[in-house]
Amino acid sequence: MLLCIDPTDGSPLYTQIAAAVRRAIVEGEVGEGDRLPPARELALALEVNMHTVLRAYAELRDEGTIEMRRGRGSVVQRGGASRAGLLRLVGEFVAEGRRQGLDRKDLIELMEQEMS
């Protein structure tokens, strides 16, 4: 699993890490049931603190993409790839909308229109 993050990017490190892991899951670099690298190990490779990686993992756990158990590691949930894919898309959409100065109401309206 090859992850790229950019410390000068503006967005928080843990957000970038979560997004990078989502991408890796979507692309199939790690399959459902597979273990993610331990937080300490990934932190070492990315040159960030373990807790920063852990926070990214926690985000993925809260959204249902992975499961975390101490001593056992973090594994991709069943259906995690689909979930990660969807989360990635909504993230890109909202980010681009924000960049263009649209607010919540505008984005919801766009979506409603797209669904009709």
Place this chain on the structure above:
Amino acid sequence: MLLCIDPTDGSPLYTQIAAAVRRAIVEGEVGEGDRLPPARELALALEVNMHTVLRAYAELRDEGTIEMRRGRGSVVQRGGASRAGLLRLVGEFVAEGRRQGLDRKDLIELMEQEMS
């Protein structure tokens, strides 16, 4: 401008054409202010009916991406690239959500959560 459509794809041809044009605008193959190919010409190249192309163009006009004027052709609006980019993202998000069996409420909730 190079467009690819697939008659066996399931989604309507005019939707595919609109998406392909959006992509071309986003990638910069046609810039803001540039003219799109006349509907007749594009229809010939894609081997579809002229009205199918026109329906795609109308969709782009309704969403504010292009402007259509009789006799003058269809030109990409100022800000059309941004708009097309956003529309493409929301389209992908909604399509993937649908594919996973989520309904309107689920998608809005996902979006709200992403924005908080």
Place this chain on the structure above:
DNA sequence: ACCTATTTGTCCGTATGTATG
């Protein structure tokens, strides 16, 4: 079945920058 060492996430706090009043 027992003990121990290792692995790995969890919980405590701290520092720093950034927005808010």
Place this chain on the structure above:
DNA sequence: CCATACATACGGACAAATAGG
């Protein structure tokens, strides 16, 4: 301008799960 609050990132100690002897 100052104080306060909040978010981000870091550090150390802790506890559950696992593996080996």
